[in-house]
Amino acid sequence: MCCDNCVLSQTTADANSKRVCAYTIRMRSIPTPPDAGVIDAVRFGTDTFRYLGGIQTRYDDALQIPIPTRPPLVIVTNPTLARDLLSRPDDFGRVPARETDSLIASQGLVQSEGELWEQQRSVVAPAFSGRQVAAYADTVGRRVEALAEEWADRDDDDIDLHREMTTLTVRVATEVLLGKDIGRERAVEFHEWMAVAGEELEFGIDIATPEWLPTRVSPAFREAAANIRGLAEDMIKDRRESLANGEHTGPPDMLTILIQREDDPDVEYPENQIRDEVATFLIAGHETTALSLTYTLALLSDNSDVRDAVRTEAREVIGDGPLDHDDVDRLPATQRAYNESLRLYPPAWGVFRQANHTTDLGDYDVPDGAATIVPLWSIHRDARYFESPDTFDPSRWERRGPTSVDAYFPFSTGPHACIGRSFALSGATLALARLVADFDVDVASGALDDLRLTPTLRPREGVPATVSTPDDR
Numbered sequence: 418m419c420c421d422n423c424v425l426s427q428t429t430a431d432a433n434s435k436r437v438c439a440y441t442i443r444m445r446s447i448p449t450p451p452d453a454g455v456i457d458a459v460r461f462g463t464d465t466f467r468y469l470g471g472i473q474t475r476y477d478d479a480l481q482i483p484i485p486t487r488p489p490l491v492i493v494t495n496p497t498l499a500r501d502l503l504s505r506p507d508d509f510g511r512v513p514a515r516e517t518d519s520l521i522a523s524q525g526l527v528q529s530e531g532e533l534w535e536q537q538r539s540v541v542a543p544a545f546s547g548r549q550v551a552a553y554a555d556t557v558g559r560r561v562e563a564l565a566e567e568w569a570d571r572d573d574d575d576i577d578l579h580r581e582m583t584t585l586t587v588r589v590a591t592e593v594l595l596g597k598d599i600g601r602e603r604a605v606e607f608h609e610w611m612a613v614a615g616e617e618l619e620f621g622i623d624i625a626t627p628e629w630l631p632t633r634v635s636p637a638f639r640e641a642a643a644n645i646r647g648l649a650e651d652m653i654k655d656r657r658e659s660l661a662n663g664e665h666t667g668p669p670d671m672l673t674i675l676i677q678r679e680d681d682p683d684v685e686y687p688e689n690q691i692r693d694e695v696a697t698f699l700i701a702g703h704e705t706t707a708l709s710l711t712y713t714l715a716l717l718s719d720n721s722d723v724r725d726a727v728r729t730e731a732r733e734v735i736g737d738g739p740l741d742h743d744d745v746d747r748l749p750a751t752q753r754a755y756n757e758s759l760r761l762y763p764p765a766w767g768v769f770r771q772a773n774h775t776t777d778l779g780d781y782d783v784p785d786g787a788a789t790i791v792p793l794w795s796i797h798r799d800a801r802y803f804e805s806p807d808t809f810d811p812s813r814w815e816r817r818g819p820t821s822v823d824a825y826f827p828f829s830t831g832p833h834a835c836i837g838r839s840f841a842l843s844g845a846t847l848a849l850a851r852l853v854a855d856f857d858v859d860v861a862s863g864a865l866d867d868l869r870l871t872p873t874l875r876p877r878e879g880v881p882a883t884v885s886t887p888d889d890r
């Protein structure tokens with residue numbers, strides 16, 4: 418073997434007949450679609466769903482879409498390569514914030530990197546410790562029971578399931594992280610702001626246009642972003658006042674932690690840092706969980722045998738009593754249904770990075786500046802790892818093998834993996850248990866056929882459903 422890197426145990430001749438290490442020639446270019454060009458890039462931007470459909474069967478590792486005037490777009494379909502990419506933040510960094518992102522927050526935990534990110538993550542980490550997450554279950558329980566009472570009064574009513582789930586999760590997130598329930602009316606407004614943001618942030622032709630071309634931000638988006646920021650600012654102002662005059666009692670929540678660390682000489686806060694952090698958590702803390710609950714209830718509506726199994730388990734474990742964090746581990750069928758929904762409809766459908774320099778990924782060269790996408794939507798539906806990958810089959814998680822586990826990471830992986838994972842998993846399991854135990858949520862068939870790819874996977878026009886009390890309740 419000629420060097421430590423040489424895996425082929427051989428050398429070969431270059432054009433000048435010098436002996437060079439075979440390792441240097443085994444790096445490959447990432448394959449490009451045969452008809453790649455402007456049209457292909459436009460097709461990806463404007464019909465991303467169709468483009469991604471089955472892409473993992475045509476490109477088993479990755480593919481590269483050349484974009485005129487820009488570095489290419491790289492889509493990584495192999496889970497091992499994807500995990501490698503996501504664990505190397507120095508080589509694959511955050512995608513720079515666009516004007517739309519900056520209007521809401523430009524340096525919250527979801528956007529920051531390097532030292533600022535490390536510091537921010539350690540500041541908020543205590544709010545996500547096991548003990549804190551267990552304590553959050555009380556709030557989840559209270560909010561879900563309140564929703565169940567509302568639904569009981571609206572028997573046989575038509576609802577927009579996505580809106581109902583957003584109002585639930587945004588109220589939980591604001592209460593546990595920021596110490597204040599914003600109330601139903603404000604939560605419904607929040608849902609509307611997120612719908613406006615979703616329209617603006619949908620993948621589009623701009624992925625294939627030159628970077629210097631200005632993007633137009635709609636007045637409706639500016640207004641929604643200003644409302645989200647305004648809500649964050651109001652909550653911070655109230656808390657500063659109540660901390661200053663000693664009115665705020667009880668254990669410190671995330672907002673108190675953020676404000677108190679401002680005086681810590683070891684923590685550097687850039688301007689607007691707390692506002693950006695709160696605005697970030699207002700969104701990250703509820704949106705994906707709301708989507709996951711919506712998709713799970715819609716899938717259960719279509720799969721009554723699974724719904725019955727979840728219902729039987731839930732009634733046995735939680736009965737009529739208050740929801741308790743200790744119940745989470747006693748709800749395996751509910752957890753399996755939820756995991757399977759996160760596989761088929763991952764709310765964060767893709768994870769985005771940008772190559773900081775020319776680098777390698779497995780055997781491949783990745784060009785400097787390449788935008789990279791790890792499409793969880795496609796990886797989670799890969800027949801190499803999941804039998805009948807398009808079928809909703811929670812029982813697969815009873816017999817799951819290591820290969821399917823490797824190809825499943827709805828909360829991402831690596832240092833930027835979701836900080837709210839345990840909170841989301843326990844809160845969603847308890848919410849599902851109560852709602853499935855007490856209600857038939859019947860979702861119009863085909864409601865999940867028209868989804869929008871924004872940074873998250875969102876229903877285009879809501880999810881119409883009917884909620885009623887089962888005959889045996």
Ligand code: HEM
Nearest residue numbers: 526527701702705706709765827828829833835836837841
């Ligand atoms: C089903 C629910 C959820 C899903 C599917 C989800 C998914 C994800 C994914 C895929 C990432 C990685 C993004 C990346 O690497 O670029 C992420 C990051 C993050 N999530 Fe979640 N999430 C969920 C719930 C939550 C909750 C409840 C919170 C907060 C209370 C939260 C806060 C965050 C934050 C702050 C980050 C950035 C972490 C960092 O970069 O250090 N998420 N989430």
